[in-house]
Amino acid sequence: MRIFPRSLRRVLLSLLAVLTVLFAVPSQATAVPVGVPAPxxxxxxxxxxxxPSGVPGDVIRQRKVNAYAxxxxxxxxxxxAWQIIYRSTSATGTANAVSGTVLVPKTPWLGGGARPLVSYAVGTHGLGDSCxxxxxxxxxxxxEIALISxxxxxxxxVVLTDYEGLGTPGQHTYAVGQAEGRxxxxxxxxAFRVPGTGLSANGPVGLFGYSQGGQATTFAAELAPAYAPELNLVGVATGGVPADLAAVARFNDGNVGFTLVLAAAVxxxxxxxxxxxEQILNDTGRATVPRVEKACTVELATIAPxxxxxxxxxxxxxxxDPRWQARLAENRAGTRAPTAPVYLYHGTADELIPLAVGRRLRADWCGLGASVQWQEIPLAEHILGVSVGGPxxxxxxxDRFAGKPVTSNC
Structure with a gap:
């Protein structure tokens, strides 16, 4: 028996997510619980x-853990909850190992068919392993526990990737869409290969991410038809996407988000x-970059605005430099059409990723024949964009998991 109509439950869930995002306490202001070592x-x-030999997605290592809100x-x-180390592929095509977490509700799935899986890509957490x-x-x-919840x-x-080098040894390849998407x-x-999850490899998969996570899900959507065609990808919800990092970098040169430019260069x-x-850093650069390499979000924002x-x-x-131009071009989104339908959103007052970049991605995808539902969030800056648009x-x-018809406004 339903206590609330489905539409009302959705409104309540969305409201809960918005309130939690708006009033969340920065993570670095809290103490680390005893017994949980840093990565x-x-x-x-x-x-x-x-x-070990294998193919992308193979689980190298796993363990049961507790997750806390x-x-x-x-x-x-x-x-x-399981923490996993799994096999993936770097931006240059070499095999690597990436860490992540699989979360499965303890309650049975009553929606019919296989339980859906959301591959959730977080926004900027920083570059240090403790991030x-x-x-x-x-x-x-x-x-981002509100949207995960x-x-x-x-x-x-829900499965969350840590991305390459965030947790595992080596430097995090921050803002490199080719690595993030894979x-x-x-x-x-x-997630489908972890024993005990009860997940079916034929079950529906959705991608969700905003900001850096939006870049990651955008590249995953573009790469999926060739890289992971066996996944039953039914929808991609992506927002605040830095689709053209060269344009984003020039926009932020001298702006409040400049430290993110340094982070992307790292x-x-x-x-x-x-x-x-590294060979072109001056004394100031050599003193600043090591701080960037270890900082999480709150500290990162204060290093070089x-x-x-x-x-x-x-x-x-x-x-x-032609070498930078070539690599940035490899990581510009909008060159391939996702085959799954996309929900793409962007705040009109985004101070970090200009609205024009989001509009260009929409135009590129629509021109390639993709199914895109575009949503602008009026007067929203970057954080408000996800607080309102994320839920x-x-x-x-x-709705994609439920098999409802898709609306495109290309």
Missing amino acids: SDDPFYTPPLPL DPLTLFPMPVN APSYKLRTGTET QALLAGYA AVLDAARA GYAAAYPDVPF LRRLNDFVTMPDPLA AAMTWLG
Whole structure:
């Protein structure tokens, strides 16, 4: 028997998600629970070398854990949770190992058919290993817990990737869409291969992400037809997408989000040894970059706001270098049409990722024949964009799981 009509339940879930996002306490203001070592001190995160033979999505290592919604909660979330190390593929096509978390509600799935799976890509958490979502879920400090909980409360399983180098050894390849997209798809593959989840490999899969997560899900959507064609991908909810990182970098040069430009440069240098970065840093750059490499979101935002790239390097315009141009072009979204329907949203007052970048992605996808439902969030800056748009995007994804007709406004 239903206590509330389905439409009312969705409204309540969306409202809960919005309130939790708006009033969340920054994760770095909380203490780490006793007994949960940071990834750098936890042997679980170090994969065997060489990697065992296999294919993308193979589970290299797994363990049962508890996940917490906040650091003050005494009882874990009512889910079965596994941390995993799984096989994926780097931006240059080499095999790598990525960490992540699988969450499955303990309540039976009553929606008919196989339980849906959301491959959830988090937004910017930082570049240090302690920023990894798998660690934050164990310590109750995951700042996107509201939207994750919205999916779990609806009965969906959720898998979260830590992305390459966030938790596992090596530098996080931040903002490199080619690596992120594969990590998102392989996380879904891995979730199906963890014993005891009850998930069916034929079950419906949805992708969800915003900001860095939006970049990751966007690339996953574009890569899926060739890279992971066996996944039953039914929908992609993606927002605040830095689809053209060169344009985003120039927009943020001298802007409040400039530290993210430095972070992206660190990520690209980690993914592509051919791009010049460390060798062009000046004294200021050499002093600042190590801080960026270890910082989580709150600290990251305070390192170099309103600065310019030329303050940190010895050459006048690194982004004009042909090697940078080539790698940035490889990671510009909108060049391939997703075959799954897409819900794409963007705040009209986004101060980090300009609205024009989102509109261009919509136009590119529509021109390629994709099914896109575009939603602008009036007067919303970057955080308000996900606070308002995220719950609606998760609800849209639920409609795809339910098999409802898709509306495109291309």
